[in-house]
Amino acid sequence: MSDTIRPVTLPDLPLTGGCSCGKVRYAIGGVPQAFYLCHCTECQRHTSSAFGMxxxxxxxxxxxxxxxxTISRTSDSGATRYGDFCPxxxxRIQHRSKDDPGRLNIKAGTLDDTAWLIPAGHIWVSSKQAYVVIGEDELAYPQQPEDKAEAIKARWRAMLEAGRTQTS
Structure with a gap:
């Protein structure tokens, strides 16, 4: 991986989004902590796509x-994971963990504006679809990077900073 940082220009807060029918809407009032793509088979299954955002x-x-x-499942690590969706x-709007109530992942495809999103990293690339190409300059982890999650967050912060510098 190179040290190339792609700038991300965060839209004005709050970030808004919701489901297809409009019965569930959300607003995010704080700067997101990270944006990444998950290539695990669970994300592939529940998104009917190559990865989850x-x-x-x-x-x-x-x-x-x-x-x-809400639906719940037990992950490979034994943790209870929740998925929240419009009935x-x-x-699916978000997912979260029983064991870590301070962590919430919004399913980024539900944002009203997704044009600004650039992933800071990829996880579970050991099960990614063969046609998905991950650049040499991108962070990529074979599985869940619990001990390296800070690297994805740090890269995201650097990407946001580069976006701020670029628009100043």
């Missing part, structure tokens, strides 16, 4: 209107 945020900065339904149209 996760925008890590502080749950205290998120306001949700409308009711969501009307089925769009």
């Amino acid at each position: 996760s925008l890590r945020v502080d749950p205290a900065t998120v306001t949700v209107t409308g009711e969501m339904k 009307e149209c089925g769009v």
Whole structure:
């Protein structure tokens, strides 16, 4: 991996989004902690796509209107994970962990504006689809980088800073 940092220009807060039918809406009032792509088979399955897009945020900065339904599952590590979705149209809005209530991942494809998103890293690349190409300048981890999650957050902060510098 090279040290190339791609600038990210964060739109004005709050960031807004919601489900397809509009019955669930949310607003994120704080700067996201990271944006990354997950290539695990679980994300592939629940997105019906090659990967899941996760925008890590502080749950205290998120306001949700409308009711969501929750499903739970046990991850490979034994942790209980929750997925919250619109009961009307089925769009998954967020996922979280019982063991880490300070961690919330908004499913970034539900944002009203996704044009500014550039991933700071990729996780679970050991199960990525063969046609997905990850650049040499991108952070990539074979599985869940619990001990290296700070590297993705640090890269995201550098990307945001580069975006601020570029627009100044």
